[in-house]
Amino acid sequence: MSRRVRLLVFLLSGAGVAVLFTLAAVRLPDFGGTWHPYGERTLPNAIRRHTPNVISSINFDQRAFDTLGEELILMAAALAAVVILRTVRAEQEDAAGAHAYGPAEVSDALRITGYLLLPVIMVTGVYVVAHGYISPGGGFQGGVVLGSAIHLIYLAGDYPALARIRPIPMFESGEAVAAGVFVLLALAFAGQVKAMNAAVGLEVGCALVLVLAKFFEQALLVRKDA
Amino acid sequence: MADALIVAALVLTAFMATAVVLTRDPARQAIVLSGYGLALAILFLLLQAPDVAMSQTAVGTVVVPLIVILAIHAIRRHHTREPDRRGRE
Amino acid sequence: MSHLPYLVAGWILLAGIYGLVTSRNLVHAVVCLSVAQSATYVLLLTIGYRKKATAPVFSDIKPTRNVVDPVVQAMTLTDIVVGATVTALLLALTVQVAKRRGTVDPDELRSLEP
Amino acid sequence: MSPLGVALPAAFALLVAGVFPCFLATLRGEPVDRLSGLILAGPAATLVLLLLAAGFGRPAYLDAAFLVALLSFAGSLVFARFLGKTI
Structure with a gap:
């Protein structure tokens, strides 16, 4: 299909989608209206049980099975990314023996700010996970913050420093344990918001570290020229 | 006031989405x-x-840009280090 | 005003798909797909919005019934995390395509032979 | 008008006159110029979120502003690290 034909097909189908979407949108209840059937059925229960963060408790109680599915998607995607990028790495290692990671040319400004920021962001991540039950935040957000905080050490220093403080097998087992714990909690003890928050935080953080580790390998592993 | 703020934010979001695509x-x-x-x-x-x-915020400001940049880096490095076998570049 | 937010979501979706269709670079295409997905966040949250209501988080206020719909917010939360992992997975595939075929232009990837 | 009543109009003004120009700066020029717009957009967005938290009378929203303040800076570090090499 040539580019012109493809664009033509898109314009036709896009116009169709636009018309149908607009027709559907004007039939929706008004923006900001008071008719929220799902919320109205959930809220009285949440208020009766003195839940501080209704969103967390919906995610881990009412929608616990959905969240379980989501966690499994997360694990599957992380696993798939690791597998896809690993074969390539094996090829590279067969082709030549010695490898090194790309040079570290970091300006002092970057280095200092990175090192100063790292502990603050780590603590913030823990805070977001731990207080997800009470205040805005929770396992997802905190897990992402924790997972990305570790990589500041690369932004501030260089790759070997990151590799030292980030033992991959530990994160692999962390991911597996967190996923297992979460499946157990979701199937048997749904509603344990605090425990599930922690499990999700661990799972998301570990999955993120694993995926990013593979991307780092792809981007920075260079063959040493003899 | 809240309505005006929401409209402004919606317009800003639509504008930035278009800008990302273009x-x-x-x-x-x-x-x-x-x-x-x-x-x-x-x-x-x-x-x-x-x-x-x-x-x-957590996903959009650090994680996704970092993954995108690393992917670009990996792709570009591959292009320059190993010239195409079929002589395409 | 009463339906503008939904139409903004539709616009973002179409803009993302337009970028996907006309893309000359797989990385660009993946990012456009993530933009198209962000339309779902906007749509879900605007549907759950309620005027003069506040967030369903009762850490600093007394529990009240006058809050926005918490169910769609929980769904959006799930959506965002899944969207990020899908982006990561697709970019991993893109890196692999670049390795195997030496190009990331979808137009040059016609045949399926390695 | 109470001090908190000013917060929402101020947030609107900052959104239109502060955040929007920063975003415009990310749209044109070399990556370095774009990055400067992004770096400036982080604090501007943080201020908008702070004013919103005040205007809505919800201290709990400050967590979101805090996260934006920290992570937008970390995000611009990501780009700064690869500046000149990849972008």
Whole structure:
């Protein structure tokens, strides 16, 4: 299909989608209206049980099975990314023996700010996970913050420093344990918001570290020229 | 006032989404994408969803740009280090 | 005003798909897909919005019934995390395509032979 | 008008006159110029979120503003690290 034909097909189908979407949108209840059937059925229960963060408790109680599915998607995607990028790495290692990671040319400004920021962001991540039950935040957000905080050490220093403080097998087992714990909690003890928050935080953080580790390998592993 | 704020944030979000799509160079697009994440975070807080705003901030400002940049780096390095076997470049 | 937010979501979706269709670079295409997905966040949250209501988080206020819909917010939370992992997975595939075929232009990837 | 009543109009003004120009700066020029717009957009967005938290009378929203303040800076570090090499 040539580019012109493809664009033509898109314009036709896009116009169709636009018309149908607009027709559907004007039939929706008004923006900001008071008719929220799902919320109205959930809220009285949440208020009766003195839940501080209704969103967390919906995610881990009412929608616990959905969240379980989501966690499994997360694990599957992380696993798939690791597998896809690993074969390539094996090829590279067969082709030549010695490898090194790309040079570290970091300006002092970057280095200092990175090192100063790292502990603050780590603590913030823990805070977001731990207080997800009470205040805005929770396992997802905190897990992402924790997972990305570790990589500041690369932004501030260089790759070997990151590799030292980030033992991959530990994160692999962390991911597996967190996923297992979460499946157990979701199937048997749904509603344990605090425990599930922690499990999700661990799972998301570990999955993120694993995926990013593979991307780092792809981007920075260079063959040493003899 | 809240309505005006929501309209402004919606227009800003739509504008940035269009800008992300129309930026063709992936490295520059990653920068615009990061800005789009910020616009979404403001919109979500205006829609009274602080949890979602935090989630969008965490994902949109660090993780996705980092993955995109690393992918671009890996692809570009591959292109320059191993000239194409079929002589395409 | 009463339906503008939904139409903005539709616009973002179409803009993302337009970028996907006209893309000359797989990385660009993946980012456009993530933009198209962000339309779902906007749509879900605007549907759950309620005027003069506040967030369903009762850490600093007394529990009240006058809050926006918490169910769609929980769904959006799930959506964002899944969207990020899908982006990561697709970019991993893109890196692999670049390795195997030496190009990331979808137009040059016609045949399926390695 | 109470001090908190000013917060929402101020947030609107900052959104239109502060955040929007920063975003415009990310749309044109070399990556370095775009990055400067992004770096400036982070604090501007943080201020908008702070004003919103005040205007809505919800201290709990400050968590979101805090996260934006920290992570937008970390995000611009990501780009700064690869500046000149990849972008």
